[in-house]
Amino acid sequence: MKPRERILTALKRMTPDKVPWIENDIEEGLQEKIMGTTHFTPGELCEKLGMDGFGYHFPTGGKTSAGQAFQAAVGFKESYYYPQKVTFDFVPPWIAEMGVTEDGRTFIKKGLLTSPDSLKLFDEYLPDPDHPARYERVANWLAEYKKDYAVFARVRLGSASLLESMGIIEFSYNLYDQPDLVKEVHRRFSEWSAKVVEHLNQMDFDFYWANDDLADTKQPWMSKAVYQEFFLPYQKIVANAMKKPWVFHSDGNLFPLLDDLITLGMNGIHPIQPAAMDIAQMKAKYGDRVCILGNIDLDYTLTLSPPEEVDREVKERIAVAGQGGGYIITSANSLTDYCKVENVRAMAQAIKKYGNYPLNPNSLK
Numbered sequence: 120m121k122p123r124e125r126i127l128t129a130l131k132r133m134t135p136d137k138v139p140w141i142e143n144d145i146e147e148g149l150q151e152k153i154m155g156t157t158h159f160t161p162g163e164l165c166e167k168l169g170m171d172g173f174g175y176h177f178p179t180g181g182k183t184s185a186g187q188a189f190q191a192a193v194g195f196k197e198s199y200y201y202p203q204k205v206t207f208d209f210v211p212p213w214i215a216e217m218g219v220t221e222d223g224r225t226f227i228k229k230g231l232l233t234s235p236d237s238l239k240l241f242d243e244y245l246p247d248p249d250h251p252a253r254y255e256r257v258a259n260w261l262a263e264y265k266k267d268y269a270v271f272a273r274v275r276l277g278s279a280s281l282l283e284s285m286g287i288i289e290f291s292y293n294l295y296d297q298p299d300l301v302k303e304v305h306r307r308f309s310e311w312s313a314k315v316v317e318h319l320n321q322m323d324f325d326f327y328w329a330n331d332d333l334a335d336t337k338q339p340w341m342s343k344a345v346y347q348e349f350f351l352p353y354q355k356i357v358a359n360a361m362k363k364p365w366v367f368h369s370d371g372n373l374f375p376l377l378d379d380l381i382t383l384g385m386n387g388i389h390p391i392q393p394a395a396m397d398i399a400q401m402k403a404k405y406g407d408r409v410c411i412l413g414n415i416d417l418d419y420t421l422t423l424s425p426p427e428e429v430d431r432e433v434k435e436r437i438a439v440a441g442q443g444g445g446y447i448i449t450s451a452n453s454l455t456d457y458c459k460v461e462n463v464r465a466m467a468q469a470i471k472k473y474g475n476y477p478l479n480p481n482s483l484k
Contacts, residue, residue, distance in 0.1 A: 122171035123325055126269035126447065130326060130364045130386040130410045134444030138437055138474035139171040140467075141269065141412075142449050143328055143368055143389060147176065147183035148456030153463065157181060161205065161264045168467045172269030174328055176206040184223055195244065200252040205260050208273045209253075209315045210330070211308060214244045214284040230286035232304050233293070241307055248314035254322065261323045269325045271366070274316060276354040276383075277309030278331040284308075287340065294345065301349055309353040313360040320362040326386070327365035329357070333380075334371025336395040346376050351383075358383040366412060370452060371395045381408060389413045390451045399439050402446075411440050412447040415466060421450055421458045426465035433469035438483035441474065448474070 120128065120136045128135040150164055151157055157178040165173055178184070181204050195212040216228040231237055246253075261270060281304050282290055293301050319327070331354070333339050339346065358365075366387035372395040373380065373388070381388075388405070390413030391398050398414045405411075415421060420432050433448065440446040448470055454463060473482060 121267040122165070123267055123269040126171050127325060127364065129444060129447045130366075132407070132410055132445035134476055136476055138441050138470060138476075139269075139447045140168075140449065140470050140474075141170055141172045141271075141447060142175075142454050143273075143330070144175045144453035146454065146456040147178045149454055149458055149460070149463070151178060151183050152456075152460050157183060162266055162268055165268055168463070169471060170467075172271065172325070174207040174271035174273050176204060176208055179205045196246045199246040200250050202253065202256060205264070207257060207260075207270065207324075209312075209319065210273060210275050211246075211280055211311055212244055213280070214240050215286075227283055227286075230284045230289060232281075232284045233286070233289045235297075235300060238303065238307075245311055248311050248318070254318050258322055265323060270323070271326045271328045272319050272322075272324045273328045273330060274319070274357070275308070275312050276329050276331045276357045276367075277305050277307075277312055278333060278350050278354060280308040281305045282332075282340070294349070298349070302353070305349065305353040306356070309356040312357045316357060316360040320360075324363060326363050327361055328368060328389075329365055329385070330368045332371065333369045333376065334373055334395070336371055336392065338372050339376050343375060343379065347379055351379055354383055358385070366410075374400075377405065381405065386410055387412050387447065390449060392451045394418060398436065402440050402442075406440075406443070406445055410445045410447060413449045413451050414440065415448065415450045417451045417453075417455065417458070421454070421462050421466065423459075424462065426459075426461050429462045429465040430469040430472075433466055434473045434483055437470075437473045437478065441478055444476070 125135040364386040387410035
């Protein structure tokens with residue numbers, strides 16, 4: 120199978136020729152370490168690692184930036200319309216007061232959407248979703264770099280934008296003090312993303328990756344009832360606009376919300392964070408409804424362990440989640456620039472060693 124066919128087969132919960140590998144993100148610093156240069160194409164990075172596709176962003180001969188730098192705030196519009204580096208991200212900025220760490224990572228100091236008066240900030244921050252420039256630029260990159268790889272666009276459903284642009288504490292207060300404000304903020308972000316998706320539907324993307332964190336390792340940040348009233352209806356605005364397969368991403372323990380969440384109709388769930396979710400339970404209960412992506416630990420295995428532990432974990436995950444297809448192996452979030460290069464290489468080698476279908480039960484013991 121070609122890489123694109125391999126990914127799309129797994130997203131249909133069918134069995135490809137081998138377990139596919141794709142990442143939600145590979146931070147630019149790690150890309151440069153793997154390639155030894157900033158002068159490379161997305162396909163060359165995939166070929167180096169044996170991956171089946173790409174999305175996210177690339178340095179393309181420029182200076183590498185930290186993983187969060189693309190989520191700038193004020194001044195975002197021009198860089199959104201006219202990106203200087205290869206990107207397949209179509210996410211809105213945080214409407215927030217931002218800070219920057221010494222290593223160039225942006226972080227949120229304070230959300231700004233906290234009152235009805237603050238809604239005017241949408242006009243200041245959000246790009247025009249119908250502006251043609253970014254779509255034209257990305258269409259050229261797709262034509263140049265796609266080849267046989269699966270390429271995804273990263274989007275949001277509006278939930279992360281609500282939570283980060285309001286702030287978790289203010290969000291919690293506003294659920295009771297200003298519930299209509301919470302709904303209005305989510306609605307505006309979701310409608311913006313839906314308009315973007317309508318344009319992406321006309322482009323040569325293979326699928327979408329919707330990044331909207333809803334939980335920590337213990338539990339979701341909202342009750343089931345709050346999710347059903349304040350999140351699900353607005354997420355559906357974006358989900359209903361999608362005319363291609365798509366993957367939903369949220370770290371943390373999603374089990375309390377999954378029965379509702381899965382009604383959005385996504386093809387895959389990512390990343391099944393090991394500290395929060397048991398992949399065997401996920402496979403047994405939901406593997407006939409969604410493709411499972413992820414579960415190679417980022418907290419220790421890819422960042423701190425010796426390479427042989429990476430080999431063992433890849434083997435275990437394929438044994439548990441790979442049976443019958445419907446599994447795409449990825450890290451349990453993304454490949455960050457603090458991952459050990461030798462561990463990323465060990466992951467690539469282990470996928471080649473253990474991931475061919477039909478899976479060999481003896482080699483996976």
